[in-house]
Amino acid sequence: MSEVNNDFEDLLDEGASGIRYSASSSSPSVAGDWRFQAAEFAKGAAEMSVEFGKGVRDVVKQTVLREDSLIMKKFKGPCQKLFQRLRFLNEYLPEDRDPLHAWTVIAFVSVLALAVLTFNMCGTSRIPLVNKMKVHPSSASIILLPDGRRLAYQEQGVPADRARHSMIVPHSFLSSRLAGVPRVKGALLEEFGIRLVTYDLPGFGESDPDPKRNLESSAMDILHLAYAVNVTEKLWVLGYSDGSKHAWAALNYIPDRIAGAIILAPMVNPYDPRLSKAEIRRIWGKWTLKRRLMYTLARKFPRLLPYFYRRSFLSGNHGELDTLLSVSLGKRDRAVVEDRTFRDVWHRNIEESVRQGNVRPFVEEAILQVSNWGFSIGDLNGRNKYKGGGVLDWIKSLFNPAEKRLSGFFGPIHIWHGDEDTIVPPSMSDFVQRDLPDAILHKLPYEGHFSYFYMCDECHRQIFTTVFGHAQGPLIVNDSRGPVEEVKENGEAICSSAAANEENLPAFAEEDDK
Numbered sequence: 001m002s003e004v005n006n007d008f009e010d011l012l013d014e015g016a017s018g019i020r021y022s023a024s025s026s027s028p029s030v031a032g033d034w035r036f037q038a039a040e041f042a043k044g045a046a047e048m049s050v051e052f053g054k055g056v057r058d059v060v061k062q063t064v065l066r067e068d069s070l071i072m073k074k075f076k077g078p079c080q081k082l083f084q085r086l087r088f089l090n091e092y093l094p095e096d097r098d099p100l101h102a103w104t105v106i107a108f109v110s111v112l113a114l115a116v117l118t119f120n121m122c123g124t125s126r127i128p129l130v131n132k133m134k135v136h137p138s139s140a141s142i143i144l145l146p147d148g149r150r151l152a153y154q155e156q157g158v159p160a161d162r163a164r165h166s167m168i169v170p171h172s173f174l175s176s177r178l179a180g181v182p183r184v185k186g187a188l189l190e191e192f193g194i195r196l197v198t199y200d201l202p203g204f205g206e207s208d209p210d211p212k213r214n215l216e217s218s219a220m221d222i223l224h225l226a227y228a229v230n231v232t233e234k235l236w237v238l239g240y241s242d243g244s245k246h247a248w249a250a251l252n253y254i255p256d257r258i259a260g261a262i263i264l265a266p267m268v269n270p271y272d273p274r275l276s277k278a279e280i281r282r283i284w285g286k287w288t289l290k291r292r293l294m295y296t297l298a299r300k301f302p303r304l305l306p307y308f309y310r311r312s313f314l315s316g317n318h319g320e321l322d323t324l325l326s327v328s329l330g331k332r333d334r335a336v337v338e339d340r341t342f343r344d345v346w347h348r349n350i351e352e353s354v355r356q357g358n359v360r361p362f363v364e365e366a367i368l369q370v371s372n373w374g375f376s377i378g379d380l381n382g383r384n385k386y387k388g389g390g391v392l393d394w395i396k397s398l399f400n401p402a403e404k405r406l407s408g409f410f411g412p413i414h415i416w417h418g419d420e421d422t423i424v425p426p427s428m429s430d431f432v433q434r435d436l437p438d439a440i441l442h443k444l445p446y447e448g449h450f451s452y453f454y455m456c457d458e459c460h461r462q463i464f465t466t467v468f469g470h471a472q473g474p475l476i477v478n479d480s481r482g483p484v485e486e487v488k489e490n491g492e493a494i495c496s497s498a499a500a501n502e503e504n505l506p507a508f509a510e511e512d513d514k
Contacts, residue, residue, distance in 0.1 A: 152206035157189030164193030172243035203361025234259035333448035418447030
C-alpha cells in the first residue's frame with residue numbers, strides 16, 4: 001500500500017507540473033500530456049479500488065465467513081443446496097474462469113446496471129411520459145327519455161325540414177357521439193341532403209346509465225331519439241365495428257322505422273353458435289392473446305374487467321391505440337393512427353367517452369358483445385310468418401293469405417369490410433353474408449379497420465353514392481307555404497314537411513298493421 005501511495009504522490013506532482021507547463025505553453029503536445037496524465041490518474045484510482053476490494057474481501061473471510069460464525073451456521077446449509085441446484089449454470093461460463101469470481105463479477109455488474117436504470121427513471125420522472133386526459137365543457141343536446149334518463153346527442157348536416165335522408169349512428173366501444181362519421185365534410189352531407197344524428201350510449205359521454213340495459217332497450221333509445229328530433233319518416237342506421245350490434249338491434253326490434261342500414265366492419269358475437277369451426281378459428285386466430293383474454297373474461301369472469309379497464313383507458317392517461325384496444329394493427333391502419341389529425345380526433349373522442357369515469361357502462365358493453373343478443377342476424381331475413389304457433393294455424397295460413405304476416409327486415413343492408421382488418425376479422429362479414437344472403441357485401445382489398453372509414457373524403461362519398469345514388473341536394477323549403485315539396489318526374493308533388501308527416505302517421509300505422 002505504501003508503494004501505491006508513493007506512486008499516487010508522484011502522479012500528483014507530475015499533474016501539477018503539467019498544469020504549470022500548460023499555463024506557460026499553448027503547443028499541441030501539452031494537451032496530449034494532460035490527457036496522458038488523466039488516463040494514468042484513472043488507472044491508479046482503479047488499482048486502488050481493486051486493492052481496497054481485496055482488503056474488504058479478506059476482512060469478510062476472516063470475520064463473517066468463518067465456520068464458527070453465526071451467519072455461516074444459519075445460512076451455509078441452505079446456500080449450499082441452492083448453489084448445488086444452480087451448478088448447471090457454470091456450464092455457460094468460460095472454462096478458464098473461476099465460477100466464484102465470474103458470478104461475483106456478474107452480480108456486481110447487475111447491481112450496478114440496476115442502480116443506473118433506477119437513477120435514470122427517477123431523474124426523468126418529472127417529465128410527463130403520457131398525455132393526461134382533459135375534461136371538456138358540456139356540448140351535447142339533451143333529450144329526456146320516457147324512463148327519466150337523459151340521452152345526449154348532436155346533429156350534423158342539413159336541418160330537419162330539409163333532410164332528404166335522416167341517419168342515426170350508435171357509436172362503438174370506447175367512443176362517443178363525437179365519432180359519428182369521422183371528419184365527414186359538412187359540404188358532403190349538404191350535397192346528399194343528409195341529416196346525421198349521433199348519440200352517447202347509456203353511461204357514455206353525457207348520457208345517463210341504464211340499469212336495465214340490453215339490445216332491445218338500445219333499439220328503443222334509437223326510436224325515442226328519432227321521434228324527439230322530429231324524424232317522422234323512416235331513417236337509416238349506421239353501425240361501425242362493435243357499434244354495429246346496436247344497428248342490428250334496430251333492424252330486429254323496430255324494422256318498420258328503418259329505411260336501410262350501413263354497416264362497416266360488422267362485429268358479431270364471437271361465441272355465436274351459428275359460426276362454423278373454420279370461421280371461429282379464423283376469427284380468434286386474428287386476435288392478440290390479450291384481446292382473446294378480454295373476450296374470455298367478458299364471457300366468463302366479467303367482474304375482473306374493471307381491474308384492466310381502470311389501468312388502461314380509465315386511468316386518466318392517454319395510451320397507444322393498439323394497447324388500449326389490445327390489438328395488432330396492419331400497415332394501412334398503422335399509417336393512419338400515426339397521423340397527428342387522427343390522434344387528435346381519437347384522443348378527443350376517448351376523453352368524451354370516459355367523461356363520467358364510470359367503469360360499469362364499459363363492462364356492460366363488453367358483456368353485451370359476447371352474450372346472447374336475444375336474436376340472431378339470420379332472423380333479419382325477410383320471410384312470411386303465420387299468426388299463431390299451432391299446426392292448425394299454419395294450415396289455415398296456407399289457404400288464407402291474410403293470416404300471414406311479414407317478419408324480418410326487408411330494406412337494403414350494405415356492408416363494407418377491409419381485407420386487412422385485424423380488429424374485426426373479415427371472416428365476420430363472411431359469416432354475416434352467409435347468415436343474411438340479401439345483405440350486400442363490399443370487400444375492400446388492402447384496407448384495414450380505420451383506413452377506409454376515418455377521415456377519407458373519397459370513401460365517404462363512395463358510401464353515400466352507393467347507398468343513395470347521385471347527390472340530389474337537400475329538400476327545398478317554400479317559406480310562403482311552409483311545407484317542403486319534392487316534384488317527381490311525373491309531376492306529382494309529395495308533401496314532406498313535418499306537419500304533413502304527422503298527419504300521415506296514422507295511415508302508415510294502419511298499413512303496418514295490415
